[in-house]
Amino acid sequence: MLNLPAIFHNTKVYNNMSKDIRIKKGLDINLVGAAEQTTSKAVLSNVYALNLDDFHGITPKMHIKQGAEVKAGEPLFYNKNKEEMQFVSPVSGELVEIVRGARRRILSLKILADKTQEFVQHKPLDLAGADAEAIKAFLLQSGAWPFVKQRPYDIIADPDATPKAIFVSGYTTAPLAAEADYILSGKEEQLQAAITTLGKLTPGKVHVSVGKSGNSPLTQLDGVTVHKISGPHPAGLVGTQINKIDPINKGEVIWTVSPQDLIIIGELMLTGKFNAERTVALAGSIIKAPKYYSTKIGAEISTFLYASGVNQDKYRLINGDVLTGSKTHPEGHLGFYNNTVTAIPEGDDYELFGWNKPVFNKVSTTRALTFSWLQPKKKYDLNTNTNGEHRAFVVTGQYEEVFPMDIYPLQLLKACMVKDLDEMEQLGLYEVAPEDFALTEFICISKQPHQQIIREGLDLLHQEIG
Amino acid sequence: MGLKEKLHTFRVKNQDKKWFPVFSGFHTFLFTPNEITHHGTHVKGADDLKRTMNTVVMSLIPCLIFGMFNTGYQHYLALGEIDAVTGGFFGSGFWTWDNFILGFWKILPLVLVSYIVGLAVEFVFCVIKGHEIEEGYLVTGMLVPLIVPVDLPLWMLAVAVVFGVVIGKEVFGGTGMNILNPALTIRAFLFFAYPTWMSGDKVWVHGAVDSAGAADAISGETVLGFLAQGNTTDLAQKYDLADMFFGFIPGSVGETSTLLILLGGLFLVFSKIASWRIMLSAVIGSLTMGLIFNGIVAAEWIPEYSKFYSLMSFEYWQHLLVGGLAFGIVFMATDPVTGSQTNRGKWIYGFLIGFMSVMIRVFNPGYPEGVFLAILLMNVFAPTIDHYVVRGNIKRRMKRLKNATIYPKVSGEVEALKTETV
Numbered sequence: 001m002l003n004l005p006a007i008f009h010n011t012k013v014y015n016n017m018s019k020d021i022r023i024k025k026g027l028d029i030n031l032v033g034a035a036e037q038t039t040s041k042a043v044l045s046n047v048y049a050l051n052l053d054d055f056h057g058i059t060p061k062m063h064i065k066q067g068a069e070v071k072a073g074e075p076l077f078y079n080k081n082k083e084e085m086q087f088v089s090p091v092s093g094e095l096v097e098i099v100r101g102a103r104r105r106i107l108s109l110k111i112l113a114d115k116t117q118e119f120v121q122h123k124p125l126d127l128a129g130a131d132a133e134a135i136k137a138f139l140l141q142s143g144a145w146p147f148v149k150q151r152p153y154d155i156i157a158d159p160d161a162t163p164k165a166i167f168v169s170g171y172t173t174a175p176l177a178a179e180a181d182y183i184l185s186g187k188e189e190q191l192q193a194a195i196t197t198l199g200k201l202t203p204g205k206v207h208v209s210v211g212k213s214g215n216s217p218l219t220q221l222d223g224v225t226v227h228k229i230s231g232p233h234p235a236g237l238v239g240t241q242i243n244k245i246d247p248i249n250k251g252e253v254i255w256t257v258s259p260q261d262l263i264i265i266g267e268l269m270l271t272g273k274f275n276a277e278r279t280v281a282l283a284g285s286i287i288k289a290p291k292y293y294s295t296k297i298g299a300e301i302s303t304f305l306y307a308s309g310v311n312q313d314k315y316r317l318i319n320g321d322v323l324t325g326s327k328t329h330p331e332g333h334l335g336f337y338n339n340t341v342t343a344i345p346e347g348d349d350y351e352l353f354g355w356n357k358p359v360f361n362k363v364s365t366t367r368a369l370t371f372s373w374l375q376p377k378k379k380y381d382l383n384t385n386t387n388g389e390h391r392a393f394v395v396t397g398q399y400e401e402v403f404p405m406d407i408y409p410l411q412l413l414k415a416c417m418v419k420d421l422d423e424m425e426q427l428g429l430y431e432v433a434p435e436d437f438a439l440t441e442f443i444c445i446s447k448q449p450h451q452q453i454i455r456e457g458l459d460l461l462h463q464e465i466g
Numbered sequence: 467m468g469l470k471e472k473l474h475t476f477r478v479k480n481q482d483k484k485w486f487p488v489f490s491g492f493h494t495f496l497f498t499p500n501e502i503t504h505h506g507t508h509v510k511g512a513d514d515l516k517r518t519m520n521t522v523v524m525s526l527i528p529c530l531i532f533g534m535f536n537t538g539y540q541h542y543l544a545l546g547e548i549d550a551v552t553g554g555f556f557g558s559g560f561w562t563w564d565n566f567i568l569g570f571w572k573i574l575p576l577v578l579v580s581y582i583v584g585l586a587v588e589f590v591f592c593v594i595k596g597h598e599i600e601e602g603y604l605v606t607g608m609l610v611p612l613i614v615p616v617d618l619p620l621w622m623l624a625v626a627v628v629f630g631v632v633i634g635k636e637v638f639g640g641t642g643m644n645i646l647n648p649a650l651t652i653r654a655f656l657f658f659a660y661p662t663w664m665s666g667d668k669v670w671v672h673g674a675v676d677s678a679g680a681a682d683a684i685s686g687e688t689v690l691g692f693l694a695q696g697n698t699t700d701l702a703q704k705y706d707l708a709d710m711f712f713g714f715i716p717g718s719v720g721e722t723s724t725l726l727i728l729l730g731g732l733f734l735v736f737s738k739i740a741s742w743r744i745m746l747s748a749v750i751g752s753l754t755m756g757l758i759f760n761g762i763v764a765a766e767w768i769p770e771y772s773k774f775y776s777l778m779s780f781e782y783w784q785h786l787l788v789g790g791l792a793f794g795i796v797f798m799a800t801d802p803v804t805g806s807q808t809n810r811g812k813w814i815y816g817f818l819i820g821f822m823s824v825m826i827r828v829f830n831p832g833y834p835e836g837v838f839l840a841i842l843l844m845n846v847f848a849p850t851i852d853h854y855v856v857r858g859n860i861k862r863r864m865k866r867l868k869n870a871t872i873y874p875k876v877s878g879e880v881e882a883l884k885t886e887t888v
Contacts, residue, residue, distance in 0.1 A: 029509070133876070162873035204871065249863070249870035322508045344509065347502055350470050354498025355516035362512035367737040368521040370512045384502040388514020389494060391600055392642025395518060396807040397741055410807060411856055426860040443511040445518055446642070451506040 020212065021244050023231030025404040027439055029175040029363055031322065031344075032381045035281035037182050039292040040307065042280075048091050048298035049110045049333035050076065053326070055087070055146060057155045057459070060106050068095050073120035073143060073274030076109055082159065088143030090276030090297040092118040108333070111298070122272040127193070132162075132201050139197075144268050146336065147261035148198075151242065151254045153462045154433035154455075163255040165204040165246050168195075170218040170259050171211040171229045173236030174321040178281035178292070178339040180259045181214045188217045190266030191259075197269050198257065199223045209241045218259065234404065239436040243405040248431045260339045278339055282308050284322075285381045286315040286343035295334065301341055302330040310343060316384045318342040323438035324451070347385025355388065362387065365401060365443050391446040399440040407431065409440050413450060416457030421464055424457055434458070470497060487592040491599035515641075519604040521739045525730035526608050526797065529720035530573070532713060536723070537572050537616050538565030540716050541672040544685065555712045555725060572672055573719055575620055576611035583624045584610070587631040591640065602641030602648070602803070603631070609649035609797060612720025613790060613838070614656065615669035622663070626655045646845045647804045650838045657833070664833070667691050670716040688717050689788040690827065694834035696776045710787040721793040724786065731796035740800035743809060744816035748795040749786065751820025756782025759828060777828045785824050794837035795820065804845040811848070811855040819844045 052060060059080040064070065070089040079085035089095075089111055097110040125138050136159045139145040150157035157163070170180045184191060199206050205225045210216035212230035219226050227245060234240045238256045248254050257265070260278055267275050276297040283290045288309035295304055301317065318325035319335045322342050326335070334341065356369070363380055364370035372378070399409040407428040415423035434451035441450035473493055480486055493499075494516070503510060539560050542548045551560040584607045592599045610630075614623065630652030635644040657664045667687040668674040674685065687695075689705060705715055713723025721727075734740035759778040762768055768775055786792050799805060799819045806815035819840050826836025 031509075158875075160876045162876065164871040164873070203873070247866065249867045249872075251867075251872040252870050253873070316502075316508055318508055325508065327504070327508070342508075348500045350474065350497035350500050352470070352497055355495070355514060356520045359512045363509075364512040366513050366518075366739060368513060368517050368739055369737075370517075372512070382509040384508050385498070385510070386501045386503055386514075387498065387510050387512055388516060389499060389501065389598060391515045391598075392640070394515055394602070394642045394803055395739075396802040396805070397743075397809060397812070398738070400809060406859070406862070408808060408856055408859055411852075426863065427856070428859075428863060438507050442507045442509065443513070445511075445513045445515055447510065447514065449506050 020228045021209070021230075021235075021241070023229065023235035023240060023244070023404045025401055026173075026232035026234055027363075027365060027402045027443065028173065028232040028376075029322075029382075029442070030377065030379045031175045031283075032285040032379045033283050033287055033290045033343075034176055034379075035178065035283040036289070036291040037179070039279055039294050040304075042293040042295035042299065042304035043307065045113065045295070045299035045303045045333075047096070047110050047112055047300060047333075048089075048093070048296065049108045049300075050087065050090070050298055051108045051333060051335060052106050054336040055156060056455075057153075057462070058085075058087075060087070062098070062106075064095060066095055066098050069093070070095060070111065071118045071120045072276065073122075075143065077106075079156075084137065084140040085145055085156070085159065086141055086143050087146060088120075088274055090274075119273045119275075122268070122274075124272040125269060127196055127200075127269060130200065135197055135200050139265070139268075142268055143274050144261075144265045147257055147265060149256050151239070151248055151256065151433060152430035153458050154435075155462070157255045158253070161253045163202045163204065163253045166198050166202050166206045166255045166257065167238045167242055167245075168206070168208045168218070168224075168257050168259055168262065169236055169238040169241055170216045171209050171214065171236040171241075173231075173233035174323055174340075175233070176281070176283040176340065176342050177321040178260070178279065180218075181211065181216045182292070183279040183281075183339060184217050184259055184263070186217075187263050187266070188220060190263045190270065191217060192221050192266070193269040194257075194262040194266035195221050195223055197265060198255075202255070204246075207241070207245055209238075209245075211236075231404075234402075234436060234439055237435055239431065239433050240404055243407070243431055247406070250425060250430055252430075258337060258339075261337070278334075280304070280334060280338070281340045282343075283340065284315075284318075284343040286310050286312060286345060297336055298333050300330075301328065301332050301334060305330050305341070305343070312345070314346050315343050316346050318344070322382070323442060324435045345381070345383040347383030349385070351385070363442075365398060386447050388445070388447055390448065393446050393448065395445045398443060398445070402439045402443060403436075405431065405436065409437065409450075412457075413437070413440075413448070413453050416453050416460075419457075419460055421461060424461055425465075429454075429457055429461055432458075473497065474500070484593060484596075487597065487599055488589050491589070491592070515601045516604075518739055519601045521737050522605045522734065522797070523608050525733045526605075526612065526720065528726040528730060529612055529723060529793070530577075530608070532723045532726050533612060533616075533719040534569030534573050535561060535565045536713060537569030537672055537719065538562075538567065539569075539714065540670075541568060544671050544674065551709075551714050554708070560714065568672070569616075572616050573611060576614065576616075576618070576623060576719065577608070579620050579623050580610040580627055581607040583627040584631050587628055587636070588640075591636045595640075597640070600641035602635065602644075606631075606635075606648045606652075610652050613649065613653050613718050613793065613798075615664070616672050616719055617669045617675050618656070618663075622656060622660055626652045626659070629655045642803055644803060645849075646842055647798055647801050650798055650842050650845075653838045654842060657838070661833075670718075688834075689715055690777070690834040693776045693780055694773075696773065707784070707787070710784065715788065717788075718790060718793075721790040724792045727792045727796050731792075734796065734800070740796070741802070741805070741812050741816075743812040744800050744805060744819075745795055747813045747816030748799050748820035748823075751817035751822075752785055752791060752795075752824045753782055753820070754817075755821045755824035756780075756785045759824070774828055777834065785827070789827065789835050790837045791820075791823055791827075794823065794841055798838070798841050799844075804848065806848045806851050806855075808852050808855040810858075811851040814851050814855075815844055815848055818847075 060077040075086035093113040148157040208224040209227040212228040293304040412427040437450035551557040634648040634651030735742040763779040822840035
């Protein structure tokens with residue numbers, strides 16, 4: 001009863017050589033409408049768009065003017081603070097619109113695609129002979145660099161830094177998210193090329209994690225340290241894995257790449273072309289036939305949304321999964337980092353005595369007349385209702401049940417809210433990304449915006465400490 | 467147009483009114499709002515603060531109803547009109563209509579005053595500050611009538627509630643921000659503002675105060691009060707263990723039935739609303755202190771004529787059956803806002819509450835009870851406990867830092883070269 005293992009759990013030193021990691025704390029949110037594992041080719045989109053919000057913290061500087069013609073893989077803009085870092089067009093066509101917001105901030109870039117696609121042809125790099133600087137220069141110039149993200153701060157990796165390790169998570173636990181095992185199958189060649197490339201960028205290891213019971217092509221690769229992960233969400237998040245395998249200390253840098261982006265990097269290394277093609281899961285209870293589509297970054301979502309069909313008019317369309325994605329609409333465009341599009345019912349309705357009647361159709365970690373604990377395997381059709389109002393933090397001890405990192409979540413959130421830089425640093429803000437706080441946000445009784453709090457905390461720390 | 471639509475139209479129309487939070491407070495009790503997610507997670511868990519608070523209130527209801535029966539029972543028993551209950555928890559002579567009616571009319575006003583005055587204060591603050599009404603008072607308002615003596619004058623209760631809510635909660639910023647448990651602040655205010663009333667041996671049984679000095683005066687002493695008078699040996703004649711466990715003893719309204727408190731506590735632990743860590747370690751703490759006192763008596767370090775002798779020699783585990791210890795451990799110590807917030811801190815916090823409760827109970831010269839003082843004391847120290855627990859985590863992180871693999875920035879050298887050439 002004393003729960004001694006839990007007490008000593010925190011002091012355990014994680015062995016870097018360990019291959020099997022079992023995450024106990026967490027919560028699997030089982031939703032209706034998982035994508036069936038068949039892939040269709042999506043209708044070609046007329047207009048493709050890059051949403052600048054996807055590139056957090058980047059100040060864009062345009063290369064070309066509205067109306068200019070670009071090839072696929074040709075730079076559209078660059079990072080003002082790091083001029084070598086190019087952001088390229090996913091398709092060839094005409095830059096038809098630069099959508100601007102307040103103070104002329106660029107919101108998105110729209111490209112009208114040509115009928116026949118032309119690619120910028122890079123000279124493939126001789127991987128065996130290339131050193132880290134040459135590879136970095138190649139990735140920066142070819143537009144693949146933004147796929148490499150870094151911790152701390154959860155931003156596009158700073159190419160001047162040297163990471164102590166690179167992490168790729170091939171284990172999918174987020175609700176309705178595209179199964180990594182499925183979208184990577186058959187791409188072994190590209191994956192290997194990408195891993196070899198990344199391996200040259202760090203003196204440390206390239207850690208790749210896969211599901212323990214899965215069948216991931218990542219396990220067959222050379223030059224990786226494979227970890228077999230099991231357990232509920234957030235076991236599949238790279239942040240959880242870093243914390244268990246090789247936690248980040250102040251001053252250290254870790255780079256992370258999503259597995260689907262490895263394919264684009266790998267193809268670029270092999271053929272010299274930036275091919276923005278991507279397999280996307282279209283999922284959620286609103287979708288009539290949830291399945292996978294092969295399309296391109298920036299494609300209009302309606303090009304595959306209506307192929308599967310929606311079963312009602314009022315719904316929430318999400319670029320990404322239900323925990324971390326961003327709100328969009330059928331005319332919106334697939335995000336730069338997304339391989340999941342989810343559609344769930346909107347919940348803008350009142351519920352009589354919703355606060356005290358027994359609840360059978362929603363997910364909860366408590367048993368306060370909420371009965372999801374009775375059927376852990378049941379699939380739920382959750383909507384976007386907040387199920388209550390925003391309140392001050394009251395309840396304690398519940399975040400810890402779904403938060404597997406060796407970090408005090410409530411204390412870190414509060415440190416971010418009061419902008420206490422010392423505390424933020426000491427409590428482990430360097431190790432986390434907003435997505436790591438998605439589950440605590442989901443179960444939060446006070447309905448606090450955890451991810452936003454962490455994002456603002458990271459931005460502040462980045463700005464103050466650098 | 468149904469009620470739902472009518473209220474919605476009304477809500478939209480009056481959104482900017484000063485009294486809007488008050489309407490909203492009532493509206494959200496009828497209907498969970500139509501609020502949807504905008505940023506962050508698009509779906510949310512089923513629980514909100516109302517549900518959490520409601521769960522605690524539900525677990526208190528058995529204690530409240532029992533308190534009503536017990537009020538009548540103690541009154542008629544003291545008058546000699548009925549015989550002591552026999553035959554277990556559902557024994558005859560306790561669950562009677564007469565007992566209930568008397569208790570109901572005594573306790574209902576306490577509940578109403580507690581809720582009406584407390585919520586009025588909350589509403590005033592919400593309107594002044596223009597924020598939503600938070601649900602913290604739902605539980606406080608139910609706890610207060612359960613931890614006061616039945617013959618407490620209503621005006622005293624009203625004054626105490628105003629003090630407790632304003633000083634105990636609102637000055638810190640309302641629900642979630644308070645340092646002291648508001649219900650216990652109210653209890654402590656009563657204790658220190660009206661000590662002769664609260665610590666006497668009269669207020670615990672209805673009618674005892676009015677009849678004081680008369681020929682047919684009835685006694686309203688609690689078990690602890692009885693012990694504090696040095697009546698060690700006579701206790702067994704007055705109450706047996708079953709009486710104490712079932713709750714057929716005088717005391718504050720809702721604190722007497724250890725059985726129902728235990729059931730409420732189990733419900734709270736099962737529903738994962740209250741911390742089992744705090745409850746368990748508080749029980750361990752109180753048993754530890756009780757054993758120490760028993761040991762002192764057994765070792766004959768204390769003479770029999772000492773005024774602490776009878777309470778010290780009280781069987782260690784029976785401390786949990788009398789007074790407010792069980793109630794305090796289950797419903798007050800587990801308040802997440804004022805308690806320790808880290809899991810490890812909860813062990814320490816709970817243990818010290820149990821430990822101090824029994825200590826204060828034995829040594830308190832004016833009034834043989836210590837639970838509320840112990841919890842308030844630990845409320846103050848909870849942030850300190852958490853501070854040291856969290857330091858442990860930080861220390862681990864600092865230790866790790868020594869082996870950090872930090873590479874210098876690539877362009878750092880390049881820039882240095884540049885400045886040299888310039």
